Amino acid sequence: MINRPLTKLEIEKRNQLKKNKPLVFEKVMKYDEKLAKGESIAIIQFQYDYACNFHCQHCSISSFRHKKGERFFKIDDVKELSRQADEYGLGHLDLTGGEPLVFKDLDKVIEAIDPNKFYLQVDTNGWLMDEVAAKHLKSIGVDKIQLSLDNLNGAEHDDFRKKPGSFDKAIRSIDAIKSAGLNMQLATVVTHQRVHSDEFIQFLEFAGKKECAVSVVFPKLVGEWEGRTDLAITGEDIAYIHELSSKYHVYDHLSPKYGQDLGCLAVKGMISITKWGDVLPCPWMYFSLGNFFKEPLKDILKKGMKYFSKNERKCLVSEDKDFIEKYISKTYGKDLPVKIEEIMGSR
Numbered sequence: 597m598i599n600r601p602l603t604k605l606e607i608e609k610r611n612q613l614k615k616n617k618p619l620v621f622e623k624v625m626k627y628d629e630k631l632a633k634g635e636s637i638a639i640i641q642f643q644y645d646y647a648c649n650f651h652c653q654h655c656s657i658s659s660f661r662h663k664k665g666e667r668f669f670k671i672d673d674v675k676e677l678s679r680q681a682d683e684y685g686l687g688h689l690d691l692t693g694g695e696p697l698v699f700k701d702l703d704k705v706i707e708a709i710d711p712n713k714f715y716l717q718v719d720t721n722g723w724l725m726d727e728v729a730a731k732h733l734k735s736i737g738v739d740k741i742q743l744s745l746d747n748l749n750g751a752e753h754d755d756f757r758k759k760p761g762s763f764d765k766a767i768r769s770i771d772a773i774k775s776a777g778l779n780m781q782l783a784t785v786v787t788h789q790r791v792h793s794d795e796f797i798q799f800l801e802f803a804g805k806k807e808c809a810v811s812v813v814f815p816k817l818v819g820e821w822e823g824r825t826d827l828a829i830t831g832e833d834i835a836y837i838h839e840l841s842s843k844y845h846v847y848d849h850l851s852p853k854y855g856q857d858l859g860c861l862a863v864k865g866m867i868s869i870t871k872w873g874d875v876l877p878c879p880w881m882y883f884s885l886g887n888f889f890k891e892p893l894k895d896i897l898k899k900g901m902k903y904f905s906k907n908e909r910k911c912l913v914s915e916d917k918d919f920i921e922k923y924i925s926k927t928y929g930k931d932l933p934v935k936i937e938e939i940m941g942s943r
Contacts, residue, residue: 602855605845613715617739620715623687630685631856631864634905636897639688639861640681641868641879644669644705648694650721651758654785656819656880657694659932660870667889668871671701674708677869680893682713689714690742697724703736711737719783720744722769723762730769730776740779742811743769748799756785770806781809787827788815791836800844812837812848814914816880822928829914849878850911860908863900874933877904880913882927883936902943903936 602610614621627637646661669677681689689709696702696718709716717740718733725743733741743766747753750763773780782803790796803810814834815827840846849861858865862877863885869875873889875896876882885903886896912919926939 606855617712617715619713620687623682623685626685627856634901635685636864636867636901637856638686638863638865638867638897639690640677640686641690641692641866642677642709643692643694643868643870643879644674644696645699645871646694647698649698649723649759650695650762652820653756653758654815654819654821656816656821658819659882660872663872666872669873671704671708673873673889674705675710677888677893678708678710678713682710684894684897687713687715688717690717690719692719695721695723697729706736706738711739715739717742720769721757721759721762722766723759725765725769725772727772727775730772730778734776734778738778740781741769741773742781742783743773744784745782745799746785748795748802770808774807781811783811783813785813785815786829786833786837788829788833789827791829791833800840800846803846804844808845810844810846812846814848814911816913817920817924818880818882818913818927823925825917825920828917828920829911831910831915834911834915848911850909858907860904860910860912862908862912863897863904867897867900870933875900876933877936878913881924882930882933883923883939884933885936899943903940 610621610624613624630637643657646657691705691709693699697720699705706716716738718738719742721744730741745753745766746756753763753766754760784799786796800810814829815821815824817824817828821827834848834850837846837848841851850859853865862881866878867875868879869888873887874884875886875888877885877900885900888896910916913924923939927934
């Protein structure tokens, strides 16, 4: 891990965190110490449910929707996850799915997470996001919204999301989210074909005018894009995106966070927890490090750090052809997720 000075914007956000969520601020201030001890400071990407009103071209969780007869998260389980994550010292939780705004028990889930203990992000496609919804989410403790927007051409976006009218509703959502006083970022999928396009630059210009940060999502060769090497990002593409960050507020999973340059975030900077309790190194590595319903989260994280403590300067699931061929391809056609020992051996 590489320490680096905080940017002016990061200092402002940290001061805001200290004021609004002091318990979270205290945990963040211990992140350097945790990393030095070989511990994770992971953002928890929590796939509480896979209910969704879209059928996107790149959907990465379609294979998880068909599992039946297994234990899945209920409200008491969410409370226990919150307790264990807080006790371990994690401070950021990203509630996703599926589409969280279709969850009938969304308010209860957020209450069970206990927003006082976490910087809480909710991901959405924007279809159900209006001023009423945004203000409500703000009132129950949500800090940030990640809104998916994948092209400035409305027809292209709608085709990618397989939902006519989704572009207009996503655009409407931007002002609704900002008017509610929520932090927000636009998540946009950037393939090898899109990264150097005029449209992508126009997209960044548009986001700048809206005062929105842009989180670049690399194409992952899993789910509906299993084996789609033609879409994969390259090291040169990533370097270009990082060059653009000097002019635009754009970043990706490899960008420095919390004053630390972690490289690939798998386990040390991010984990994903499925509806069925499996803990994955990242949302797109379908290797189960263990199951939350069967063993403590801290033990699962300790195990995961044995596999992913190295500072990898590339996206293993999109850019690293060797990693994809050696490990990711072993999950193709399997009942997911696959135990990590079956993929990468014991450590």
